Each structure stands twice: as C-alpha cells, then as structure tokens.
Amino acid sequence: MALTVGLRPLTRALLRPWARVPGAALGRPAAGSGDGVRCFGSPRVLVEPDPAAVGVAVMKMRNPPVNSLSLEFLTELLISLEKLENDKTFRGIIITSDCPGIFSAGLDLLEMYGRDPAHCAEYWKAVQELWLRVYLSNLVVIGAINGISPAGGCLLSLSCDYRVLANNPKYAIGLNETLLGIIAPFWFKDVLVNTIGHRAAERALQLGFLFPPSDALQVGIVDQVVPEDQVQSTARSVMAQWLAIPDHARQLTKNLVRKPTADRLLQQRDADIQNFVRFISRDSIQKSLHVYLEKLKQKKG
Numbered sequence: 001m002a003l004t005v006g007l008r009p010l011t012r013a014l015l016r017p018w019a020r021v022p023g024a025a026l027g028r029p030a031a032g033s034g035d036g037v038r039c040f041g042s043p044r045v046l047v048e049p050d051p052a053a054v055g056v057a058v059m060k061m062r063n064p065p066v067n068s069l070s071l072e073f074l075t076e077l078l079i080s081l082e083k084l085e086n087d088k089t090f091r092g093i094i095i096t097s098d099c100p101g102i103f104s105a106g107l108d109l110l111e112m113y114g115r116d117p118a119h120c121a122e123y124w125k126a127v128q129e130l131w132l133r134v135y136l137s138n139l140v141v142i143g144a145i146n147g148i149s150p151a152g153g154c155l156l157s158l159s160c161d162y163r164v165l166a167n168n169p170k171y172a173i174g175l176n177e178t179l180l181g182i183i184a185p186f187w188f189k190d191v192l193v194n195t196i197g198h199r200a201a202e203r204a205l206q207l208g209f210l211f212p213p214s215d216a217l218q219v220g221i222v223d224q225v226v227p228e229d230q231v232q233s234t235a236r237s238v239m240a241q242w243l244a245i246p247d248h249a250r251q252l253t254k255n256l257v258r259k260p261t262a263d264r265l266l267q268q269r270d271a272d273i274q275n276f277v278r279f280i281s282r283d284s285i286q287k288s289l290h291v292y293l294e295k296l297k298q299k300k301g
C-alpha cells in the first residue's frame with residue numbers, strides 16, 4: 001500500500017530515507033558494517049532493531065513535547081510501519097515513547113481547530129490509516145506505555161496486541177474525548193468495547209475516564225503494570241512469548257479476531273471522514289476545542 005502517494009511535498013521531503021550503510025536491510029548488519037544492525041527512521045520516529053531480540057524493532061515516538069499525533073508525525077509513523085511490515089527480517093514491534101512522561105497526548109488538536117474542511121479530511125484519513133495499519137499489522141505489536149496516554153494515545157495502545165504500562169500514577173490511559181466536548185469515533189469505541197467489554201466501555205466513554213495504572217489493569221485496558229524501569233524489558237519478554245507462535249497461524253488468528261472491527265471502518269471510510277469533517281467544523285465543537293486549548297495554556301500558569 002503506497003502511503004507516500006498524496007503526501008504533501010514538505011512531508012515527503014521530511015521523510016528522505018536516513019543515511020544507511022549500503023545493503024543494510026533492517027535487522028541485518030550491513031556487509032562490513034561491523035557494528036551490528038542500523039537504525040532508521042525520520043525526524044519524529046526512531047526505529048532501532050532490538051539488539052537483544054532478533055526480528056524485533058523498537059519504534060520510539062519522539063515528537064516533543066507530547067507526541068501529539070500531527071499530520072507529519074502520523075505520516076512518519078505510517079511510513080516506518082510500512083517499512084517494517086515490508087522487511088521480512090522483522091516479526092515484532094515494540095512501540096514506546098521518547099518523550100518523558102508521555103506516551104502520546106493523542107490527536108493533535110491544532111490539526112482540527114481552525115482548519116479548513118480539506119485539511120480536516122486529509123488529517124482524518126491519516127488517523128484512520130494509522131489505526132488500520134497498527135490494528136491489522138501482521139507483526140506482533142506490543143505497547144511499552146511509558147507515559148500518559150489519553151484519547152488518540154489510548155487508541156494507539158489499544159491497537160497493539162499487548163499493553164505494558166509503567167506503574168506511575170501520572171500515566172493515566174483512556175478515551176477522554178467527552179472531557180473536551182467531543183466524541184470518540186465509532187471505531188475508537190469498538191476497540192475499547194473489544195478490550196474491556198460493553199458496560200465498562202460505555203461508562204468509560206461517557207465519563208471520559210482516564211484510568212490510573214491500577215484501575216487500567218483492573219478494567220483490562222492494559223495487560224500488565226510494572227515498575228517504570230521494567231517496561232521495556234517486560235515488553236521484550238512478552239514479545240518472545242508471542243514470537244514463539246508460528247507467524248502464519250498467529251497472523252490468521254489475529255485477522256480472524258480483528259477483521260470484523262476493521263471492516264466496519266473500511267466499508268465506510270469516506271463517510272467516516274465526511275462525518276468527522278461535519279462534526280469537527282461545527283461552531284460548538286470548534287468552541288469546545290478553543291476552550292480546551294486555552295485550559296491547556298492556562299495550566300502552565
């Protein structure tokens with residue numbers, strides 16, 4: 001799936017392949033490189049083959065200050081994921097953050113506030129694409145959640161196969177859209193229902209719950225809560241457990257379980273984009289976003 005088609009020239013320029021040792025396919029030392037495998041990525045996404053786990057890549061999100069999912073950041077994530085999917089030396093990805101204390105602040109509100117319908121449509125298509133790419137990935141995708149993870153950040157986490165959360169009370173996770181005066185799209189809702197069940201999801205969505213780690217574990221929005229300095233090692237050991245399963249059987253099973261949910265969006269992607277553009281363009285919604293952005297600024301004092 002050629003994802004670079006239709007990218008804005010700036011974005012395409014941002015994503016010039018990083019200098020790599022010729023012939024260094026991801027995950028394999030290049031001839032004569034001597035120092036092992038090479039990383040690749042782009043300004044906001046660093047992908048490093050895990051030196052301790054063959055076939056595993058660590059994808060570090062580094063869009064400071066809060067890994068907000070801007071269009072450029074989404075594009076870089078998509079292209080990095082596509083590279084990994086296409087490189088058969090990789091069987092698993094650990095997604096984590098390089099922004100201290102924050103996994104991802106979710107969708108970038110400035111991509112939706114004060115923007116024209118055409119931009120909102122382009123942005124939403126990229127949001128849909130990231131979800132589909134992660135949710136349906138043939139790779140094992142493990143979230144090493146080392147920071148707070150509201151809304152879109154929670155969706156990214158929920159789209160992984162397994163979630164390890166650092167036991168820091170500040171690192172809450174949840175679909176908090178109602179607190180902003182907006183609504184989680186149906187496919188965000190579907191993934192939450194699939195993960196924590198209908199009643200728990202209904203309550204969490206309406207109240208915009210951000211679950212601290214202990215509650216997140218209890219409700220099932222994450223699979224494991226560990227001390228902060230054990231998140232990456234735990235993700236790695238869980239990855240080894242998942243990679244012990246033959247890829248083809250695991251991939252077919254993942255598709256069996258997840259395709260009905262993904263199909264609900266795939267069958268109506270354009271309608272979903274139009275719904276989003278209509279909804280986000282409402283004066284009342286733009287006002288809500290303005291109020292929320294102002295609160296974020298006032299918070300800084």
Ligand SMILES: CCCCC/C=C\C/C=C\C=C\CC(=O)SCCNC(=O)CCNC(=O)[C@H](O)C(C)(C)COP(=O)(O)OP(=O)(O)OC[C@H]1O[C@@H](n2cnc3c(N)ncnc32)[C@H](O)[C@@H]1OP(=O)(O)O
Pocket residue numbers: 065066068102104105106107108109110148150151152153176177180182183184185186275276279280293296297299300
């Ligand atoms: C009927 C049909 C319906 C169809 C569907 C319709 C609609 C769906 C629409 C949207 C769905 C949205 C899902 C989302 O993801 S919305 C985003 C939700 N995110 C949040 O609520 C998090 C907001 N941020 C925070 O709470 C804090 O920033 C955080 C706890 C993450 C970090 O706090 P900290 O104190 O460290 O940092 P801050 O000073 O608050 O922030 C630094 C800097 O970053 C800006 N910023 C923070 N979050 C965002 C964001 N999500 N987008 C853009 N910018 C963000 C913040 O304003 C500061 O900026 P500046 O003042 O330094 O310029």
